[in-house]
Amino acid sequence: MPQVIVVGAGVVGLSAAHELARAGHQVRVVADADTADTVSAVSAALWFPYRSEQSAAADLLLERSLARFEELLPVPEAGVARRPGTVLERTADPDRSWARLFPDAAAVPPDLLPPGVLSGVRVAVPFITVPEYLPWLVRRLESLGVAFERRTVTAVAELTGSADAVVVAAGLRSGELLGDDSSVVPVRGQVVRLANPGLTDWITDDDNPDGLTYVFPRNADVVVGGVAVEGSSDATVHADVAAAMLARATRLVPELAGLPVLGHAAGLRPARPTLRIEAVPGHAVPVVAAYGHGGAGVTLSWGTAERVATLLGDLLRG
Numbered sequence: 001m002p003q004v005i006v007v008g009a010g011v012v013g014l015s016a017a018h019e020l021a022r023a024g025h026q027v028r029v030v031a032d033a034d035t036a037d038t039v040s041a042v043s044a045a046l047w048f049p050y051r052s053e054q055s056a057a058a059d060l061l062l063e064r065s066l067a068r069f070e071e072l073l074p075v076p077e078a079g080v081a082r083r084p085g086t087v088l089e090r091t092a093d094p095d096r097s098w099a100r101l102f103p104d105a106a107a108v109p110p111d112l113l114p115p116g117v118l119s120g121v122r123v124a125v126p127f128i129t130v131p132e133y134l135p136w137l138v139r140r141l142e143s144l145g146v147a148f149e150r151r152t153v154t155a156v157a158e159l160t161g162s163a164d165a166v167v168v169a170a171g172l173r174s175g176e177l178l179g180d181d182s183s184v185v186p187v188r189g190q191v192v193r194l195a196n197p198g199l200t201d202w203i204t205d206d207d208n209p210d211g212l213t214y215v216f217p218r219n220a221d222v223v224v225g226g227v228a229v230e231g232s233s234d235a236t237v238h239a240d241v242a243a244a245m246l247a248r249a250t251r252l253v254p255e256l257a258g259l260p261v262l263g264h265a266a267g268l269r270p271a272r273p274t275l276r277i278e279a280v281p282g283h284a285v286p287v288v289a290a291y292g293h294g295g296a297g298v299t300l301s302w303g304t305a306e307r308v309a310t311l312l313g314d315l316l317r318g
Contacts, residue, residue, distance in 0.1 A: 001024060001026040002025050002026065002164040002165060002316050003025070003026045003027075003028070003162075003163050004020050004026065004028070004163060004164065004165045004166070004167065004312065005029075005159050005163040005165075005166050005167070006020070006027060006028070006029045006166075006169060007030050007156075007159070007167065007169065007170045007174075008031055008170035008291075009029055009031035009034065009038060009148070010039065010040040010169070010171055011038075011134065011298050011301045012040075012169045012290055012293060012297055012300075012301050012304055012305070013029060013031070013169035013290075014029065014035065014134070014137050014138065014141060015137070015301040015304065016169055016290055016304065016305040017146050017167075018140060018141055018146075018305060019305040019306055019308065020167070020308070020309050020312065021141065021144035021145060021146050022144065023309050023313060025165075025312075026145070027144075027145075028146070028147040028148070028149055029141070029148050029149070030149045030151060030159070031148075031150065032151065034150070035134050035138055036134070038171070039171065039189075039267035039270070039297075040297060041131075041267075042265045042266070043297065044191065044214065044225065045128045045130055045216075045298040045299075046083070046085070046127045046216065046299075047065065047125045047126040047299050048098070048125060048299055049062055049098050049296055050294075050295040052295075052296035052300065053274050053292075054095070054097075055274075057277075058275060058300070060303065061277075061303030061304055061307065062101075062300065063101065063303070064302060064306055065299060065300055065302040065303040066101060066126065068302035068303075069126035069128065069302065070082075077132070077136050078132070078133055078136045078137075079132025079133040080126055080127070080128050080129075081126070081127050081129075082124045082125065083124060083125070083127040083200065083201070083202060084122065084123070084124040084200075084201055085123065085125070085127075085202035085203055086108060086122050086123075086201070086203045086204070087120060087121045087123065087204050088108075088114065088117045088120045088203065088204065088205040088206075088252075089117065089118055089120055089121070089207070090116065090117055090205075090209075091207060092118065094119060096121060099121055099123060102123050102124070102125065104123065105121055105122070105123040106121070108120035108121065108122055114205075114251070114252060116209070127202065128298055129218050129219065130298070131218075154177070155177060155179060156168065156177055156179070156283055156287055157283070157284070160284040160285045163285060164285060165286040165288070165312055165316060166283070166285060166287045166288075167287075167288045167289075167290060167308055167312065168280075168287065168288070168291065169291055169308075170291065171270035171291060172184055172186055172270045174276075174290075178280055178287070178289060180282075181276065181289075183272050183273060183292075184272050184291065184292060185230060185231055185272070186230075186231065186232060186233050186268035186269065186271070187229065187230045187231075187232075187269040187270075187295065188227060188228070188229040188230075188232035188233075188234055188235070188268055189225065189266065189268070189269055189295070190225065190226060190227050190238065190245070190264070190266040190267075191225040191226055191264070191266075192223075192224045192225070192242050192245060192261060192264055193221045193223055193224075193261070193262040193264070193265070194221060194222040194224060194256060194259040194260065194261060194262060195221060195222070195259050195260040196219070196220060196221050196259075197255065199217035199255060202214070202216045202217060203252055205252060208248060210244070210248050211226075211227060211245070211248060212226045212227060212228050213225070213226070213248040213252060214226055214249075215249050215253050222256065222259070224245055224246060224249045224256065225245060226245060227241060228269075232268075233268065234266075235266050235268050236266060237264040237266045238266075242264055269293075269297070270291055270293065270294065270297075271292065271294040271295075272291070272292030272294070273292075274292065275292045275293060275304075276289045276291055277289065277290050277304055277307050277308065277311070278311070279314075279315055286312065286315035286316060288312050288315070290304050290305075290307075
């Protein structure tokens with residue numbers, strides 16, 4: 001059994017480890033943070049190509065991830081459910097290419113649109129409750145024999161003596177570990193968690209002139225966001241930002257007014273001009289890169305994992 005080290009314990013790294021283990025590899029996940037402390041754990045999250053690369057290759061990842069999340073719908077402990085919601089649009093020619101995957105997607109009647117919104121789409125997509133999904137995924141990996149190691153890796157060369165191949169899925173640090181990519185930039189995000197009075201429908205308003213706005217009700221809470229500050233490495237929570245997010249969200253969903261605040265979180269999305277999912281030459285062992293997902297890490301995770309497993313299998317077969 002080839003021994004493979006996956007660097008990174010976020011959703012992309014875990015998904016890649018899952019597919020590699022299913023393919024018969026002996027897999028070890030090495031990371032400097034537990035999964036609960038990664039930016040993946042801050043995600044709301046639902047299947048939607050937010051800040052995602054637009055290309056034929058990315059479309060394939062989207063479709064494959066959608067299929068895999070739909071396979072998890074009958075698994076209650078995975079925390080994946082199909083939930084209806086609304087995508088608000090403020091441009092004259094919005095990108096609805098993703099909507100072709102949902103036959104039930106429908107335009108929102110103009111009289112139901114908020115002021116300033118030109119159009120909208122009503123659709124039911126896979127909704128991933130991250131506090132349930134990530135622990136389920138870790139347990140799934142453990143059942144497949146995947147090992148976990150907590151340590152800091154500074155370069156891929158440190159791992160070449162202890163593995164037959166390496167997958168770099170370390171988010172912001174990936175380019176540094178590979179030593180050949182300085183294009184990865186942080187995109188700061190922040191959310192507020194509110195008590196859920198029984199809301200079920202989500203809503204997104206990505207182009208809100210006052211700032212990115214979304215409301216994602218989960219079973220136990222409602223995740224309200226957000227911000228997307230490119231180039232910011234500030235992962236602290238700011239009270240003024242939280243107050244502004246809540247004000248924008250409450251204008252969209254008045255039922256949020258006065259709900260108890262359960263918590264705050266912030267994180268740094270790993271953005272890049274394009275996704276990097278490819279073999280990386282020049283190392284002592286086969287290396288595959290898998291990073292640059294920006295705000296679509298969960299959305300693209302399974303498609304990325306399948307691609308990683310294919311690439312690494314080809315490399316190991318020579």
